[in-house]
Amino acid sequence: MILGQNQYGKAETRVVRVTRDGSVHHIRDLSVSVALSGDMTEVHLSGSNAAVLTTDTTKNTVFAFAKEHGVDSPEEFGIHLARHFVTSQETLHTARIRLAEYGWDRIATPGPEQHSFVRRGQGTRTAQVSYDGTAWQVLSGVEDLVVLNTTGSEFRGYLTDRYTTLPETTDRVLATEVRARWRHHDGTAPAGGWDRSHAQVCDHLLQAFAGTYSRSLQQTLYAMGSRVLEHCAGIDEIRLSLPNKHHFLVDLAPFGLKNDHEVYFAADRPYGLIEATVLREGATPAIPTD
Numbered sequence: 001m002i003l004g005q006n007q008y009g010k011a012e013t014r015v016v017r018v019t020r021d022g023s024v025h026h027i028r029d030l031s032v033s034v035a036l037s038g039d040m041t042e043v044h045l046s047g048s049n050a051a052v053l054t055t056d057t058t059k060n061t062v063f064a065f066a067k068e069h070g071v072d073s074p075e076e077f078g079i080h081l082a083r084h085f086v087t088s089q090e091t092l093h094t095a096r097i098r099l100a101e102y103g104w105d106r107i108a109t110p111g112p113e114q115h116s117f118v119r120r121g122q123g124t125r126t127a128q129v130s131y132d133g134t135a136w137q138v139l140s141g142v143e144d145l146v147v148l149n150t151t152g153s154e155f156r157g158y159l160t161d162r163y164t165t166l167p168e169t170t171d172r173v174l175a176t177e178v179r180a181r182w183r184h185h186d187g188t189a190p191a192g193g194w195d196r197s198h199a200q201v202c203d204h205l206l207q208a209f210a211g212t213y214s215r216s217l218q219q220t221l222y223a224m225g226s227r228v229l230e231h232c233a234g235i236d237e238i239r240l241s242l243p244n245k246h247h248f249l250v251d252l253a254p255f256g257l258k259n260d261h262e263v264y265f266a267a268d269r270p271y272g273l274i275e276a277t278v279l280r281e282g283a284t285p286a287i288p289t290d
């Protein structure tokens, strides 16, 4: 028997960092998952824990780093953690830090105190930082970003066989829940910073979704990915996973009513799942496909 790939660490540490600027407070809210790999044969085979930095310690490090370094951005926080684990223990060779950020918007209040927030409903920001002591990989991303076009979408001209029942449509609702991850060239920070870059990419994704006349969700996906690569020079690769959130026109004829693209049944499953990577020419694909 041979021990194959293995990794360990504390998953989904929820850390909320409040920064107090007098009576004006700022908040960053993260879920941080640490996965470490290295000389871990003995812990699996003989039960010696001598090479293991405990998952409890990795959780504590997340909290301590939130205090000591603050949270500038998920990417920057992940870089601090990955560098720390790989450079502080000889037995740890690689670190992969996954982060999800839950956004909070300020609730505008009349007085000088600014300490009230409302959870942002628009997508969850994600990041993944990997470091092996030499090379950095930084992926930024977004998930749960739900978007819908009420027209400007058709689907026809597809293959048919004896099992095909789907009618062709020249006007349908197109809706999806965007999951996107994009890779920064050499793990390098964007010129305007991680936060600005993230906001720009999300805006390009939304503009491409809204602005593309869609002959398929596949075509929309490619338009979204290529718009990001066209506008963001530091991004080499983007992977999109787009569930087709089907909206079926309801047959109102039994009630003597005409349905002129007004009433839809929003089915939640099954759903088509359209996934692809869009790459800059010459780039090597490195974003995992799962």
Ligand SMILES: O=c1[nH]c(=O)c2[nH]c(=O)[nH]c2[nH]1
Pocket (backbone or CB within 6 Å): 155, 166, 215, 216, 217, 218, 244, 272
């Ligand atoms: O945009 C679409 N792509 C498909 O591949 C597909 N398949 C399907 O049934 N509906 C759709 N819609």
